[in-house]
Amino acid sequence: MRGKTSEDRSLIELLDPVAEAAGYEIVRLRLMGGQTRRLQIMAERPDPEGGVGYMDVADCAKLSRAVSEVLDAADPIAGEYLLEVSTPGIDRPLTRLKDFELFEGHEARLELDRVAEGRKRFRGELAGVEGDTIGINLEGEDEATAYLPFAWIVEAKLILTDQLLKRGADERAARLSAETEHPSEDDVEE
16 A cells, blocks of 8 residues: 555565665655656654654655665656655555554544445544454444455545644654753754
């Protein structure tokens, strides 16, 4: 689900090691068509405690430079394209099994590659992960939880809610507090 097409998946295979060596994880990669193709990479810094990663503009630029070097050398994309490196954002796509665990209790939209429980689209509160199965408490249906194989999910995204905004604000405040208490070498002026 991190890549939609076979071309996306081969680019992920090429670029995952580059991102990891630079200290990042690719959340999603899409090579989109149009007059000028666009390679969109969403990435984040892994959180050592297993939480949600973080990236700022400097991180995006660093990853963009690292990826550009490999893309220029390997030349896996025919023709011209634009490279876009960004964070997944607060209403992020859920592309890895661990994303569904991290955002348990938050609202999401899921789309499957087949019909399950009479439909392909689901909306509700994420209800955890068991093995390779995602639980989602269905919106508008009391006490109804659908359990869906992760492999069946083709698109999944968090829904922007007050709860999600509060989580993002709390994580930012904690990060800023930690940076103030323990500035990195980059933040310390000589």
